[in-house]
Amino acid sequence: MRKIQMVDTKTQYLAIKDQVDTAIHDVLDSAAYINGKAVKDFSQHLGSYLGADHVIPCANGTDALQIAMMALNLQPGDEVITPSFTYIATTEVVALLKLTPVFVDVDPVTYCMDIESLKKAITPKTKAIVPVHLYGQAAPMEQIMAIAKQHNIYVIEDNAQAIGCDYTFSDGTKKKTGTIGHIGATSFYPSKNLGAFGDGGALFTNDKALADKMAMIANHGQSERYYHDVVGCNSRLDSIQAAILKIKLAHLNEYSKARQAVAKYYSHAFSSIEQIVIPATADYTTHVFHQYTMQLKGVDRDKFIAHLAAKDIPCMIYYPVPGHLQKMFGGQNNQHLDLPVTNTLTPCVCSLPIHTEMDAEQLAYIVEGVKSFFN
Ligand SMILES: *Cc1c(COP(=O)(O)O)cnc(C)c1O
Numbered sequence: 418m419r420k421i422q423m424v425d426t427k428t429q430y431l432a433i434k435d436q437v438d439t440a441i442h443d444v445l446d447s448a449a450y451i452n453g454k455a456v457k458d459f460s461q462h463l464g465s466y467l468g469a470d471h472v473i474p475c476a477n478g479t480d481a482l483q484i485a486m487m488a489l490n491l492q493p494g495d496e497v498i499t500p501s502f503t504y505i506a507t508t509e510v511v512a513l514l515k516l517t518p519v520f521v522d523v524d525p526v527t528y529c530m531d532i533e534s535l536k537k538a539i540t541p542k543t544k545a546i547v548p549v550h551l552y553g554q555a556a557p558m559e560q561i562m563a564i565a566k567q568h569n570i571y572v573i574e575d576n577a578q579a580i581g582c583d584y585t586f587s588d589g590t591k592k593k594t595g596t597i598g599h600i601g602a603t604s605f606y607p608s609k610n611l612g613a614f615g616d617g618g619a620l621f622t623n624d625k626a627l628a629d630k631m632a633m634i635a636n637h638g639q640s641e642r643y644y645h646d647v648v649g650c651n652s653r654l655d656s657i658q659a660a661i662l663k664i665k666l667a668h669l670n671e672y673s674k675a676r677q678a679v680a681k682y683y684s685h686a687f688s689s690i691e692q693i694v695i696p697a698t699a700d701y702t703t704h705v706f707h708q709y710t711m712q713l714k715g716v717d718r719d720k721f722i723a724h725l726a727a728k729d730i731p732c733m734i735y736y737p738v739p740g741h742l743q744k745m746f747g748g749q750n751n752q753h754l755d756l757p758v759t760n761t762l763t764p765c766v767c768s769l770p771i772h773t774e775m776d777a778e779q780l781a782y783i784v785e786g787v788k789s790f791f792n
Pocket residue numbers: 477478479480503504506507549575577578603604605606616617618
């Protein structure tokens with residue numbers, strides 16, 4: 418049996434090796450390593466795939482979030498609402514820009530931003546909401562957009578884990594996640610659902626003025642070469658990465674289906690185990706399963722992990738410490754914050770290997786390994 422890994426980028430590469438190698442060599446031949454044709458091509462393809470008018474490529478997903486917040490002219494002290502139950506990048510950039518992160522709770526079923534918690538967190542200082550489409554399914558965007566509109570607040574979607582996910586509005590309209598808020602931000606980190614062979618990120622918007630501003634910020638605040646209008650940063654997607662991403666984008670729907678098939682297999686196998694809560698998908702969204710994250714109830718999680726490790730089955734905790742309890746935000750001083758779902762999920766979540774290249778033998782072995790813990 419092939420070694421089981423959380424992600425297997427090597428096997429995925431081998432399946433499209435000829436195309437990828439040719440694309441890389443084309444960039445080498447063109448010598449346009451930065452901002453070359455490959456970058457424009459990929460941005461265009463991604464825009465039409467997502468249904469976004471403007472795509473601004475950048476260096477990584479963290480930069481994308483930062484550039485989005487810089488473009489909105491937020492001022493020190495302005496409040497930005499984000500879930501605590503997410504990867505640190507979402508909240509880190511808020512603090513980096515001297516904005517005030519306001520942590521809200523997540524829904525116990527979807528693990529995405531909880532609407533009641535969001536409503537309670539809004540103050541006159543709230544300037545932006547950053548919902549995260551965690552693990553691959555959408556946050557309740559229709560409700561979030563309605564609340565944002567009512568209070569005149571911007572919405573930046575952190576789409577790093579859910580590229581390709583479809584959101585269905587109550588009138589039946591469908592949109593891709595990342596194109597519903599004022600700005601969408603994503604990451605092409607190798608292990609993401611659309612992963613480069615290095616770092617990469619992008620911003621999406623349908624607002625031309627915001628798109629121009631973000632492109633300017635990502636390029637040293639430059640409007641014209643050597644004329645710098647605003648303080649920006651230097652955040653670029655390499656041409657080689659863009660060329661690889663264009664090839665992978667053509668496979669993204671098929672990759673999502675492969676992930677969904679793995680999730681379905683696991684969920685079917687675990688549905689009879691009382692101590693496992695299998696991930697659920699809300700009816701307004703598809704789920705592209707960046708992670709297969711289950712909850713272990715009444716189980717010693719360390720023992721469970723050790724049991725799997727002894728069988729060479731990896732698993733991961735996403736994430737062992739929620740944002741509000743990270744030292745960078747004051748750690749234990751934030752224990753009084755009212756985030757009951759986040760605090761309940763953190764000690765019991767556990768993510769199993771899920772990627773596009775898992776075979777039947779590996780899946781059966783993992784399921785047996787998990788089941789044997791409960792026998
Ligand atoms: C990966 C990730 C990011 C950051 O992306 P990088 O490309 O690693 O900077 C941001 N938010 C979430 C939810 C992520 O999973």
